[in-house]
Amino acid sequence: MATLRLLAPLSGQTWPIERIPDPVFAQKMVGDGISIDPIDGVLKAPCDGEVMTLHAAGHAVTLRTAEGAEVLMHIGIDTVALKGQGFTSKVKVGDQVQAGTPLIEFDLDFIATHARSVLTQVVIANSDRVERWEKASGNVVAGRDVLLTLELSAAAEGGYGSDGASVTSAAILIPNPSGLHARPAAVVANLAKTFHGTNIKLQVGDRQANARSVTSIMALEVARGDKVYVIASGAHAEAAVAKLAEVLAQGSGDEGSAPAPAPASTTVAPLSAPPESVRRKSEDPNVLEGVAASPGLAVGEIFQVRHTEIAVTEEGEGVDAERRHLSAAIDAAKGQLGAIRAQLHAKSDAAKAAIFAAHEELVSDPDLLEIVESAISKGKSAAFAWRAAVNTHANLLAALRNELLAQRANDVRDVGRRVLALLTGAEMPRLEYPQNAILIAEDLTPSDTASLDRGRVMGFCTVRGGATSHVAILARSLGLPALAGTEPAVLDVPNGTVAILDAGKGTLRLHPSPEEITRIHAAQERAERRRVEDQAHAHEPAITRDGHRVEVVANIGGLKEAKKIAGLGGEGVGLLRSEFLFMERSDAPTEDQQYESYRAIIEAVGTDGPVIIRTLDVGGDKPLTYLPIPKEDNPFLGERGVRVGLDRPELLRTQLRAILRAAPAGKKVSVMFPMIATLGELREVKAIMAEEAARLGLPTIPTGIMVEVPAAAVMAAQFAKEADFFSIGTNDLTQYTLAMDRGHPKLAPKVDGLNPAVLQLIALTVEGAHREGRFVGICGGLASDPHAVPILIGLGVDELSVSLPSIPAIKAQIRTLSLADCRVLAQQALAVGSPEEVRALVPDPDESSLPPSAGAGGAPSAPAAPEPVPEPTLAAH
CATH class of the missing domain: 3.50.30.10 (Phosphohistidine domain)
Known part of the structure; x- marks a missing residue:
């Protein structure tokens, strides 16, 4: 029995490995050990030993100690995808190192913003030799504190069965984007261990590895597209070869692994329709x-x-010729896409142009081209290789649980068809x-x-x-x-x-x-006449018949929309979705880029109009490729909204600095934070904004919260003491209240913001806010719903922030209403039991306004509305 003490290779907080957001490490498939949340960027040797493996991506290294322990250190989670960016190796395989020797230097800030996590794992790859563990807890200092104390048994002797007659698999093309790194190697090793009495090797070229050993597999440095053979002998050789070959070909459980291009005897499977279930x-x-x-x-x-299938020839005309064909087709496709994008920019349609800018990036996607190149080098035609690679990528995206990413499969198919037509000379008829x-x-x-x-x-x-x-x-x-x-x-x-x-x-x-058709046409004609009439009066204020004014502002996502507000009668911006600056790009916008955009929008709205800028709201259904968020079983209950900014404070600080710098361009600029659920979150973001304002020598600006989480509505009275205003995001508030995904094919029709439960939460929010003199707006889809408008006004909502086309119609509707009648209607709506009953209370938008002192259709009057609360202070207005 030997005792081995490992010093902390990094300074930081220790974490139980079972809590790591990576199942392969958490389930100890790589080996048992511990994790560190680092505060420095130099990984040091925890003991004396020999560098056994050093991953080509620079994020992982294994030391073999004199006692035979294999100590694997893996910086971050999914950092292999960074392909070496942010890492600098200070040693090479075979080096003898002493405790404290720098092994890898890494850019902590870069990795924190480009990888799922910076948590660094220290595991014993051959944990079966450890008889007893002592693991540190709390904070540790690199090179000083003992991280792990291990009691090691003697090394096992003998093999795993007779070498005898061996069984060898066919060549397996490794599909993993980053080869057989720690995660897939652990999957293979754990599977190999289930075949008792069988000796199993992996072979690449003239090199072999023990398939039971994670570090041995990693030492092979298997890259994507490499040919690997499984060789086994002993009791279960044939079964072991068949199973390991299957797992390796499918990516060994590695997310994002695309099956290698189909060999000559296979055809690409057709895309399946979504399940009818x-x-x-x-x-x-x-x-x-x-x-x-x-x-x-x-x-x-x-x-x-129906698109016709483009026929391709499998065999190529030679590797060099096919490479030239591919290069020419890609260049031509980029030219076509660039022309489309330029035309859309000329029409000031930046949103559409951004879609085709993304297509230009897809054409030269390195992972896609790597698969194509591999197939061309094996004698396939460029068209055949391209089609196989596109189908592989599209199918992988379509299978993702994240709806937004899954729908990008269609963009891959679109780009794929464009290039394939150029490769084959097929006509693409309009x-x-x-x-x-x-x-x-x-x-x-x-x-x-x-x-x-x-x-x-x-x-x-x-x-x-x-x-x-x-x-x-x-x-x-x-x-x-x-x-x-x-x-x-x-x-x-x-x-x-x-x-x-x-x-x-x-x-x-x-x-x-x-x-039915006649009725539809008549309704369309009435709607068109009403639209013309509403537009003619769009610039008149939205004042009810009894003199109550409601502010009608716009939800926008960029400068183009900001320029349209005044023409449609909008009074300002109730929600500027700042995501437009962050989407469809490969990195985050700089502070100056954000400042210029915010200032231009404020100036377009006019100095007297309110502009509420919501900080970055991503996560859940809105991912960013350069801002990886750990995969979550339920992303809508995970890291999204303000939680992303608080987890990555520099991103939030940069945005707040840009907003504070732009704010003097208008008189009524304010900031709003999404997904606030606790008072602690509000206090933290307000403190960050105060710090940045002090550094800039600028005053802070009014600060509001999005009420999207029921907790915020229930605690509105407490929030109102610290938030300057509220804006209710009814889309998310509804789905969180009803526990129904608003994008779910089966449940979406039931996700109705006029559900009495949601209305009760809106009423609570208004009551708590008005008690402290704060104003309440609605920026969700309910604000544009004609059935909801009189109820929202009756509940005391001060502002409706709606889609641009809805502004004239909503203002016109408000002019037909009476505040007194709306209050009665709101009380009736709170008392019924279903959204259908609520909608039945409100006249159809085609019909006349509410009758005095009654709900729709002359319904009996409800009890008198409660005593009015003090008029809210429009802090942000």
Whole structure:
């Protein structure tokens, strides 16, 4: 028995390895040990030993001690994906080192903002030799404090069964983007250990490794695309080879591993439609259901859109020739995409242009090209290799649980088809649509959607996709009603079938009667007349019949929208989604870039108009590629909103500095923090803003919170003592209150902000805020709902922040209302039991205003409204 003491290789807080947000380490598949949350950037040798392995990405190193212990140190989680950026190796394999010798230097700040975590694992790869453990707790200092004390047994003798006749697998192309690093190596080693009495090796070229040893596998330095053979002998040789070969080919449990390009004997599997089990079926066979991707109502005839398959030749004309073909096609595709982007920029449509800028990046994605190059080098044609790689990437994205990322599979397919057409010389005919067409497709691509003839196409339905896809974004910008996630039966509807597409209800009604069509056309005509009339009076204030003024402002996502506010009668900005600065780019915007954008928007709104800037709201359904957030089983209850900023304070501080610098451009600029759930979070962000304001020599600005979490609504009275204003995000507040994902295909229709439970929380928020003289706005979708507007006014909401097109209509509706009647209606709404009952209280928007002292349809008056609270102080206005 030997005793081994390992010093801390880094200074920082120790963590039990079981709590690491990585199942392979947490489940001790690599080995038992401990983790450190480091505060310095130099990994030092914890003991004397020999450098056994040093990963090519520079993030992991293994030492072998004189006692035979294999000490693996792994800096961060998912840092292999950084491909060496931020790491500097100070040793090489074979070096003899002493305790305290620097092994790896790393940029702690860079890794903290580019990797899932900086938690650094110190594990014993051959933990089966450890008889007793002593693990440190609390803070440790590198090179001084003992991190682990181990009692080691003697090394095991003998092998794992007779070498006898061996079984060798076919060549396995490793699909892992970063090769067989610690995580996949641990999966392989643990699987190999289950085959008792069997000797198993992995072979790459003329090098072999013990398949039971994580460090031995890592020492092979297997890279993506390398050919690996599994060799086994003994009792279960054939079974071991078959199982390990299968696991290796599938990526050994490594996320993001793309299966290698199919060999000559295989064909690429067709893309499967989403499972029918996720569809919510109507009892009426003529009604097909989906999720609203773009609002609106349309009447037209079904037109099925089907892309023809582009044929490819598998065998190439030679490696050099195929590389030239690929390079030429990629250059041509970039030229086409650049031209589209330039045209959209010329039309001041930055949102659409950003989609095609992202496509330009996809064309030259290094992982995609690496797969293509591997196949070309094996004699495949560029077209065959490209098609296989695109299908691999698209299928991997489509299978992700994160809806937003899964929907980017369609962008990969779109880019893939463009390049494939250039490689094969296939014609890409511009689709011609009949008049009054409602398009039906398994999926449309952004290229399809951007080129739609708005004069002929009334709307569309797709089986794939969702409300956050680029196709949905384009549909909304075109004003086209659209459904996504529609029942697959829609693909069987014959061309020419008359249908009504009601995106508001999420339905496609087939074979409507002439009377239904007449009613729809009449409603559309009334809506158009009303729109013209509302626009004519858009600049008049929103004052009820009894003299109560409601502020109507806009939700915007950039300068282009800011410039439209005044023309539509908006009084300012109730929600500036600052994410527009952070999305569709490879790194975070600088302080100066943010400052220039915020200042331009404030100036476009005008110095007298309020501008509320929400700090970065990502996480959950809004990821950023350069801001990795650990994978979570339930991301909507995890790290999102203000939690991201508090976890990465420099990101938050940079944004706050930019906002504070831009604020003097207007008189009523304020900042708002998303996803506030505790008073501690509010106090922390206010303290950070005060510090940054002091450093800049500028005054702080009014600070508000988004009420999206029920806890914030319930504690509104306490929050009102410290927040200057409230803005209720009804979309998230509704889904958190009802525990229903608003993007879920089955549950989305039930996620209604007029649920009495949600209205009770809004009432609580208003009551608590007004008690302290704070104003309350609504910036969620409920503010634009004509059925909700009178109830919200009756509950005491001071401001409605709505989508740009809704501004004239909402202001016009408010002018038809009476505050007294709205208060009565609000009390009735709080007393009923379902959102359907609430909606039944409110007249249809096409009908006249509320009758005096009664709800809709002359319903009996409710008890008198409570005594009015003091008028709120419009701190941010």
